[in-house]
Amino acid sequence: MKVEAIAMQEPRRRNAPRTAPGADLPPAMASAVRAAIDAHRTRRGPLLPVLHAVQDALGYVPPQTLPLIAFELNLTRAEVHGVVSFYHHFRSAPAARTVVQVCRAEACQALGARALEAHARQSLGVDWHGTTADGAITLEPVYCLGNCGCGPSVRVGADELHAHVDAAAFDAIVAAAREGTP
Amino acid sequence: MNARVYVPRDATALALGADAVARAIAAEAQRRGVAVDIVRNGSRGMFWLEPLVEVQVGDARIAYGPVKAGDVAGLFDAGFQGGGAHALRHGAVEDIAWFGRQERLCFARVGVTDPLSVEDYVAHGGYRGLRNALALAGADIVRTVTDSGLRGRGGAAFPTGIKWNTVLGTQAAQKFIVCNADEGDSGTFSDRMLMEGDPLCLVEGMTIAGLAVGATQGYIYLRSEYPHARRALDAAIANAHAAGWLGGDVGGSGQRFDLEVRLGAGAYICGEETALLDSLEGKRGQVRFKPPLPAVQGLFGQPTVINNVISFASVPLILDRGAAFYRDYGVGRSRGTLPIQLAGNLKRTGLVEKAFGLTLRELLYDYGGGSRSGRPIRAVQVGGPLGAYLPESQFDTVVDYEAFAAIGAMLGHGGIVAFDDSVDMAEQARYAMEFCAVESCGKCTPCRIGSTRGVEVIDRIRAGVERERNLDLLGDLCETMRHGSLCALGGLTPDPVVSALRHFPDDFTRDSAAR
Numbered sequence: 228m229k230v231e232a233i234a235m236q237e238p239r240r241r242n243a244p245r246t247a248p249g250a251d252l253p254p255a256m257a258s259a260v261r262a263a264i265d266a267h268r269t270r271r272g273p274l275l276p277v278l279h280a281v282q283d284a285l286g287y288v289p290p291q292t293l294p295l296i297a298f299e300l301n302l303t304r305a306e307v308h309g310v311v312s313f314y315h316h317f318r319s320a321p322a323a324r325t326v327v328q329v330c331r332a333e334a335c336q337a338l339g340a341r342a343l344e345a346h347a348r349q350s351l352g353v354d355w356h357g358t359t360a361d362g363a364i365t366l367e368p369v370y371c372l373g374n375c376g377c378g379p380s381v382r383v384g385a386d387e388l389h390a391h392v393d394a395a396a397f398d399a400i401v402a403a404a405r406e407g408t409p
Numbered sequence: 410m411n412a413r414v415y416v417p418r419d420a421t422a423l424a425l426g427a428d429a430v431a432r433a434i435a436a437e438a439q440r441r442g443v444a445v446d447i448v449r450n451g452s453r454g455m456f457w458l459e460p461l462v463e464v465q466v467g468d469a470r471i472a473y474g475p476v477k478a479g480d481v482a483g484l485f486d487a488g489f490q491g492g493g494a495h496a497l498r499h500g501a502v503e504d505i506a507w508f509g510r511q512e513r514l515c516f517a518r519v520g521v522t523d524p525l526s527v528e529d530y531v532a533h534g535g536y537r538g539l540r541n542a543l544a545l546a547g548a549d550i551v552r553t554v555t556d557s558g559l560r561g562r563g564g565a566a567f568p569t570g571i572k573w574n575t576v577l578g579t580q581a582a583q584k585f586i587v588c589n590a591d592e593g594d595s596g597t598f599s600d601r602m603l604m605e606g607d608p609l610c611l612v613e614g615m616t617i618a619g620l621a622v623g624a625t626q627g628y629i630y631l632r633s634e635y636p637h638a639r640r641a642l643d644a645a646i647a648n649a650h651a652a653g654w655l656g657g658d659v660g661g662s663g664q665r666f667d668l669e670v671r672l673g674a675g676a677y678i679c680g681e682e683t684a685l686l687d688s689l690e691g692k693r694g695q696v697r698f699k700p701p702l703p704a705v706q707g708l709f710g711q712p713t714v715i716n717n718v719i720s721f722a723s724v725p726l727i728l729d730r731g732a733a734f735y736r737d738y739g740v741g742r743s744r745g746t747l748p749i750q751l752a753g754n755l756k757r758t759g760l761v762e763k764a765f766g767l768t769l770r771e772l773l774y775d776y777g778g779g780s781r782s783g784r785p786i787r788a789v790q791v792g793g794p795l796g797a798y799l800p801e802s803q804f805d806t807v808v809d810y811e812a813f814a815a816i817g818a819m820l821g822h823g824g825i826v827a828f829d830d831s832v833d834m835a836e837q838a839r840y841a842m843e844f845c846a847v848e849s850c851g852k853c854t855p856c857r858i859g860s861t862r863g864v865e866v867i868d869r870i871r872a873g874v875e876r877e878r879n880l881d882l883l884g885d886l887c888e889t890m891r892h893g894s895l896c897a898l899g900g901l902t903p904d905p906v907v908s909a910l911r912h913f914p915d916d917f918t919r920d921s922a923a924r
Contacts (some may be wrong), residue, residue, distance in 0.1 A: 269710060270669075274691030279633075279672055306692075313693040314674035315851075316633050332595030332828045333790055334885030336840070338781065370677060370844065371593055372634055373601040374421050375824065376456040376751065376758030385636050390424035 249295030259284040260292045264299045274310055276298060278317055287318045322365040323358045325404040328382040329397075331368045335373035339393070343379045344368075346394040351401070363405050411444040412490035417520065419452035419605050420637045421598070424899035426477060427460040433481040434462070441485055453508060453520035454760030458499070462616015466492035470521075471500040471731040499664040507776060512738065513762045514746045516599075525644045525653040530609040536654060538728030542617045543662045556725060556732035558744030563589055563680075563717030564821035565897075565916035566743075566810045569724075572714060575704035576622040579712040584624035586615050586666075587689065587708055590631040590638070591673050591680040594793025596752040600718035602760055603748075604631070604638040607722070607733050608645035612668060614721030615658060617728055619666040628708070629666045630685050633675055642670045657821065669904060675850035681896050682715045684850055695850045695916050696896040705718070717822070719748060738764035743809045753790075753826035754780045763808070770804040773827060778916030784829040788837075789911065793823025794844050795901035797908035817908065819901075834913035839867040840904040845898060856899025859890045859916050863906065870917050883910070 249257050263280035267273045277296060281288050288311050297307045311317045329347050331340060351359050351366050358365045368370065374380040375391035381397065383404055416422075416431040438445040446750025453461060458474035462484075471492040473484060480497060487495040502520075503509045513519075514825050520652055523531040531535070542550050555570025561898055576584060580855040588611065604611060615627045646668050649655045657665045671689055679688045682699035686708050691801035723745065727735045736744045749772060751758045756778035773779070775784060780786050788798045796816040799806070804814055814818045828837075842863030849856045863886055869879045875918040887903035910917060 230775050272689055272691040275671065275674060275688065279674070300691075309693050310691065316673075316675035333794060333837070333840070334596040334824075336837075337826055337828045337832070341836075350574040369634065370673075370848070371595045371597075372420075373592065373598040374424050375596045375598055375753065375826070377421055377424060377459075378753070380424070382634075387426035388420055390421065390687075 246255065249292070252291060252295065255288060256285065257294065257295070258284065260295055261299075264296065270301065272303065278311060282317060287321045290319055291315045310315035323363055325363060325383060325408075326365045326367055327404065328369035328372070329374050329392075330370070330374075330380040330382075332352075332371040332375075335380055337380035338391075340379040343381075343392060343394065343397060347397060350394075350398065354373045364401060365408060382393075411446045411447060414445050414490065415448045415463040415465075415470070417452045417460060417506045418449035418524070418637070418641075419459075419602060420635070421456055422452050422459045422461070423637065423756075425456075425459045428459045429478040430462065430476050430481065432733075433478040437481050437485050438490075439600070443485065443490060445490060448523050449517040450522065451524050452518070452602060452760075453502060453781065454602065455505065455507060455757070456705060456759040457757050462489075463502060464490055470503075472499040473497045474499065479719065489747060496700050500531070500654055501515070503829065507757060507761075511762050512725050512746050512764050513677045514738070515610075515719055515748055516603065516607070516760065516762045517726070518610065518655075519602060519760075519887045522607065522643045524606050524608055524641055525648060527648050527654065530607075534729065535609055535725070536613060536660070538621075538725035538736045539613050539617055539654070541661060542620050543660055543664075547577055547623060550617060552727065553732045554621070557727045557735040558739070558742070559720065559723055559733075559735065560729065561717060562719035562747070562822065564819065566820070568755065569716060569720050571575075572704055572716070573618065573621055575702065576624070576714050579705050580713050582709050583626070583709075584622055585708040585711055585713040586618045586622075586624045586627035586685065587703075587713055588615055588629040588721055589680060589682060589685055590629050590635075590717055590718050591685060592635075592676075592679040592682045592718070592822070593632060594795075594822050594824050595824035596790065597793060597822045599750050599760060599823065600750040601635055601638050603722050604635070605641045605717055608721045609649060610722045610725055611642075612645055612649050612697050614724040615668060616666045617724050618716070618721065620659070620664060622712070622714055624712075624714065625665045625667065627666065628689055629668065629670045630679070630689055632673045632679075639670060639672065646670070648702065655690075669725055670877050673772045673786060675843075676850075678850040678898055681898065684896075686713065686715070693850070695852045696898075698895070719758065719822075740764075740766040740807065740809050741811055743811070747808060747820070747823045749808065749823045751777045751825055751827075754782055754786070754828060754829050755827050756781050765807075767808055768804070769799070769808065769825070772808070773824060775805060777804055777827065780827060780829045782831070784831065786827050786830055787830040788828045788834060790826045790828070790837075790905065791824070792819040793824055794841060795819075795897060795904060796821055796824075797904045798837065798912065799908070800912040802912075817826070819902070819904070822896065834909040834916040835867065835871050835919075836916075838906045838909040838917075839864055839871070841902055841909075842867060845902040849898060852898060853893070853895040855890045855893040856895070856902070859886055859894075860902060861900065862886060863890075863902075867906075867917075876918060880910075 372382040461474035487493040679694040684694040688694035845860035
């Protein structure tokens with residue numbers, strides 16, 4: 228799946244001095260990760276809540292934070308990496324300030340989502356998971372937002388849902404996102 | 410007394426501008442010096458009328474919709490806060506035939522109450538089922554659920570009481586109640602509407618399940634695509650705690666039940682119950698071999714009741730009114746009601762809760778009003794992305810688990826997606842394989858590899874490359890996936906593909922230049 232994430236993890240050099248996990252992280256990143264761990268470590272099965280908290284705080288789950296998460300939760304790095312790479316929601320690299328998701332599923336297809344998908348990719352000049360040249364918008368596919376009675380559906384960020392989106396409405400959504408006034 | 414105005418907080422209503430309408434009503438009321446209380450309710454499920462604003466006039470709730478923020482000043486001019494005449498006025502909600510003809514058992518409170526208010530919930534019949542359950546032995550609660558005929562509403566339709574009985578009969582120091590709220594099927598949104606519109610009903614149903622089998626901890630595994638439901642559930646759980654309906658002394662009984670919402674992370678496969686359990690444990694959401702059943706060894710190896718949102722939310726009423734009351738609705742072995750979701754290319758989409766037994770045609774035309782585009786409805790997919798495509802000749806199929814199984818289809822979670830005659834069914838078949846490839850957990854080969862090969866074979870068929878040979882190959886591949894896959898994702902992906910081939914063969918053999 229996310230092969231690039233594997234490459235981003237540096238192998239430990241032979242004879243490299245053993246440092247405490249997380250000691251190499253920028254302070255802000257380390258404290259965000261520690262806060263996420265502390266908030267959820269007493270839960271049963273804490274890994275997903277921790278990863279959600281890290282991504283909510285940092286916008287992504289930086290690969291260099293996996294050793295710290297693994298150490299603190301008594302897991303292996305491979306286990307944590309396996310989980311991060313399994314789920315579509317978790318990202319290993321930062322996205323643009325605004326993530327725009329276009330629903331590709333059947334109920335939206337029935338109302339013209341395929342044309343909308345094509346318009347979205349073409350007008351933004353990116354493929355799925357790509358970020359626009361100005362760095363403002365990351366385009367993602369999504370498989371159902373639960374707005375199946377009023378498709379095609381688009382989501383901006385976590386909360387902002389749009390119904391009956393055609394090409395013109397999509398352009399307006401993107402323009403508003405670019406202005407930072409969604 | 411202040412006028413009481415309802416503006417939905419349901420995600421679809423929000424997508425259609427409900428927040429702007431609520432703000433406009435508040436601002437306009439202030440400007441005119443009119444005192445109004447705005448309640449953010451759930452949706453009544455009539456999406457073509459959303460945002461649907463309701464006003465309490467005496468005992469009636471007068472409906473106005475679809476309301477745009479720009480309509481608000483005109484509504485005040487018309488005296489809508491007293492039920493005044495206006496072009497958008499539809500009269501009392503119950504008098505709208507589409508709504509009034511429904512049999513709302515599970516959704517009785519959705520759109521009626523303030524979803525987060527325990528007081529409102531209790532005033533509308535909430536916690537009566539739990540009170541009754543507290544006076545019963547666990548085995549008697551389970552028997553009531555069994556006798557009601559309730560079957561799993563997530564799609565598999567396994568009898569809920571039998572599942573609970575297995576957990577009840579398995580000894581363990583810790584048992585769990587898990588709600589599968591990973592509603593990933595396209596065309597379905599009843600779980601979302603229930604969780605946003607009446608979350609306490611789910612909380613009560615899970616609490617009753619806990620009392621029934623002796624479980625003290627519940628988890629709601631919610632898909633991350635549902636942030637509004639998440640907030641509603643979190644608030645409802647906190648309010649239920651504060652009111653003494655959750656925690657160490659449920660309803661003053663001295664019994665414990667705690668509840669926690671856990672977010673998924675965008676993996677369709679986690680709607681499969683064993684993958685969901687692995688995900689809850691903090692692992693990759695991969696399907697487990699069965700047996701052991703989750704009822705025997707489920708979450709963290711402990712006996713676990715795992716049910717869909719609608720299954721749990723049907724339980725309070727069953728404990729309140731009795732098994733016979735619920736069982737008297739429905740046909741054959743499909744008892745009770747099903748919240749059906751009308752989606753895709755229909756004029757009047759939304760939520761229709763009816764007893765089992767009406768036909769697909771009634772839903773598509775009497776409720777749905779035909780296609781939104783005005784073109785003929787050509788195909789309908791029922792039961793999500795793994796459901797078969799049905800042609801017009803099968804529209805008289807009755808909404809009943811067995812009737813759908815008899816035509817090689819499935820009712821699933823009750824989602825109905827209509828397509829007009831512009832649909833290319835070969836493209837739909839290709840998408841079914843593509844979706845399976847994207848969402849496969851990777852554990853078994855027929856699903857992981859077969860889905861990718863399926864996309865390639867369909868591409869060759871559509872391109873006219875050795876068509877007959879590749880059609881045979883596709884048939885073989887579908888057989889392999891159906892019989893060799895570990896779970897329903899790989900096992901049922903052939904259903905939309907094969908049904909599209911069977912009912913719409915011309916779409917696969919049309920000259921590619923003519924597309």
